[in-house]
Amino acid sequence: MVRPRFEVDEDIRRAHTPAASLYCDAKVYDAQKKSVFSRTWHYFSHAFGLDEPGKARPVTLLPGCLDEPLLLVRDAQADLHCLSNVCTHRGNLIVDGEWTLDSLRCGYHGRRFHLDGTFAFMPGFEEAEKFPSEKDYLPRIPIAAWRGLVFASLAPAVGADEVVARVEQRVAGTRYGEWTFEPEAGYDLEIEANWVLCCENGLEGLHTPHIHSPFSGRSILPSPRTELWEHGALQTDPGSEGDPVFDLPEGHPDRGERIAAYHFWLFPATFLTIYPWGLALHALQPAGQRRTRVCFRSFAAATELRPPGTLEALRRTAEEDAVVIRSVQQGVESRLYRGGRYSPASEKCVHHFHRLLAGWMAGGRGAR
Ligand code: FES
Ligand SMILES: [Fe+2]
Structure with missing residues (x-):
């Protein structure tokens, strides 16, 4: 198969944005499944509620894109595993809901597996030769x-530690990274647009005063401080007057600075915004060439630091973004659209995203 490729000039002042085929061509999207989504890390689920041995939760990795049926399970030794949820006998899905189990049992013909995915028992196979073998175990996914x-990757090209290192650096030694999951605050939003357009929108604040009204200060401001690296970007937001800000300890890289939010983006499509009150996560899931699911999840560290109405404002912001992203999808499908240019002042992260994407689509693991 020919790999669809594109290039973006490394100098943002000269660079042109990608051609419309990046957003509109089903062949490009299909190629990205292999070159990008199979090899990168995706927010997958959370470990809250999976503490006890035997707790199992089926989760599909990128529904509508990779569509991989997987199972998160805590074994008797308290290790968390991610296993294929597909029976190694004839392919039935094994676990259909969140349960506490002492073994995994396929409902079709009764094959059993231990909680770490190794084969346990199956009736009627006494005469089968060289059985069971490792092929009869449930495959494990990193x-x-x-x-x-919890992040998952089918065939990771880089280590997950490397990917989250900059985020960890900002919360390590502070009280701001000790959060718990808030199940009632989560929602999924479907947008009829290519995932690349959704990412672009999340990576710049140039649109904020035009799209988000009333301007709440809870979206990225037009000119925050920006850091770019091989696996993502960080936009550090001073916030508006009256917003709670971080009280950072001695030795923290940003001690002494006014920071109301850290907007992290991890390639390809995970957005983590850390506020003094906790973490707002937007995981963008491609669900087709022209469909993206935005999964919002909230993790609270100190709800007393969360201004009233914050979660509602975040949702309103996401819905306002969805409206303009749909409009952009229609626009880039126009025969007359010829690509555009980047704002060197405000679109550094978008430019960086395109360069990383070009590199991964060419089979590498960095900018191109
Ligand atoms: S498909 Fe699972 S036991 Fe047959
Ligand atoms: Fe926005």
């Missing part, structure tokens, strides 16, 4: 649990 968030 996961990384970071502060209660």
Whole structure:
């Protein structure tokens, strides 16, 4: 298969944005499944509620894109595993809901597995030769649990520790990363647009005064401080007057600065915004060439520091973004759209995203 490729000039002052095929061509999207989504880390689930041995939760990795049926399960030794949820006999899905189990049992013909995915028992196979073998175990998928968030990757090209290192650096030694999951605050929002357009929107604040009204200060401001690296970007937000700000300890890299939010983006499509009250996570899930699911999850560290109406404002912001992103999808499908230019002042992260994406789509693991 020919790999669809594109290039973006490394100098943002000269660079042009990608051609419309990046957002509109089903072949490009299909190629990204292999070159990007299979090899990168995705927010997958959380570990809250999975503390006890035997706790199992089925989760599909990127529904509508990779569509991989997986199972998060805590074994008797308290290790968390991510296993294929597909029976190695004839392919039935094994676990259909969140349960506490002492073994995994397929409901079709009764094959049993231990909680770590190894084969346990199956009636009627006494005469089968060289049975069971490792092929009869449930395949394991790499996961990384970071502060209660679980990331998964089918075939990771980089280590998850490397990917979250900058986020960890900002919360390590503070009281701001000790959060718990808030199940009632989460929602999924479907947008009829390509995932790349959704990411672009989340990476710049140039649109904030135009799209988000009333301007709440809870979206990215037009000119925050920006850091770019191989696996993502950080936009450090001073916030508006009256917003709670971080009280950072001695030795913290940002001690002494006024910071109301850290807007992290991890390639390809995970947005983590850390506020003094906790973490707002937006995981963008491609769900088709022209469909993206925005999964919002809230993790609270100190709810007393969360201004009233914050979660409602975040949702309103996401819905306002969805409206303009749908409009952009229609726009880039126009025969007359020829690509655009970047604002060197406010679109550094968008430019960086495109360069990283170009590199991964070419088979690498960095900017191109
Ligand atoms: S498909 Fe699972 S036991 Fe047959
Ligand atoms: Fe926005």
